[in-house]
Amino acid sequence: MAKKSADGSKKAGPDGRQVIATNRKARHNYLILDTYEAGISLMGTEVKSLREGHASLVDGFAVFYGDELYLEQVYIPEYLNGSWTNHAARRRRKLLLHRQELTKIARQIQESGHTIVPLQLYFRNGRVKVEIGVAQGKKDYDKRQALREKQDNREAQRAMRIRNRRAA
Numbered sequence: 001m002a003k004k005s006a007d008g009s010k011k012a013g014p015d016g017r018q019v020i021a022t023n024r025k026a027r028h029n030y031l032i033l034d035t036y037e038a039g040i041s042l043m044g045t046e047v048k049s050l051r052e053g054h055a056s057l058v059d060g061f062a063v064f065y066g067d068e069l070y071l072e073q074v075y076i077p078e079y080l081n082g083s084w085t086n087h088a089a090r091r092r093r094k095l096l097l098h099r100q101e102l103t104k105i106a107r108q109i110q111e112s113g114h115t116i117v118p119l120q121l122y123f124r125n126g127r128v129k130v131e132i133g134v135a136q137g138k139k140d141y142d143k144r145q146a147l148r149e150k151q152d153n154r155e156a157q158r159a160m161r162i163r164n165r166r167a168a
Contacts, residue, residue: 018123020050023057026117028143030135034108035119039096040071040130045079045086050128052079055121062095062116062132064109069095069102071130074118095130108134 026032042050049055060074071093078086097105108114113136120131138146 016124019120020053020123020128021055021057021121023060023117023119025058026119026133026135028146029138030115030117030133031138032119032133032135033114034134036097036101036105036132036134038069038130038132040128041094041096042076042128043085046076047128049076049079050121050123057118057121060118062118064106067102067106069097069105069116071095071118071132074121095132105134113137 054077056075058075060071062069062071064070073090074093075089077089105116109116115135115137116132117135118130119133122129122131
């Protein structure tokens, strides 16, 4: 997450990212094969809502319509101070990528079981960017194995900390 300064405002990290939302479920449910940074075409009220730090990527996915890539089911709530020009919360949003990246992604998802999921939504130099990943769905036993490995690593780290405290 973005760091907060003493006055409570969010600061960008060392790579210039000010994270708005992260899709942690995607890394659990999918094996991420390749990642891309894409611009996203937004309305003014959507950007204002994102500056307040509200968004959810949990149900989101990307799909091709013709030769363009669109982001579906990403939740950006309506801007509270917006007027009749406010946006729909789950509308289709166009992703901005170079043509060669689009053709590479299209080739990758033609394989069965591959999809495109949003991983992170963030500001970089005042512009909203989304990190998307070409992903392959995990089986239930893969998810359990990943959780077990994570738990084993946590226990090993805990044991090392306890051992180091006793030695000191």
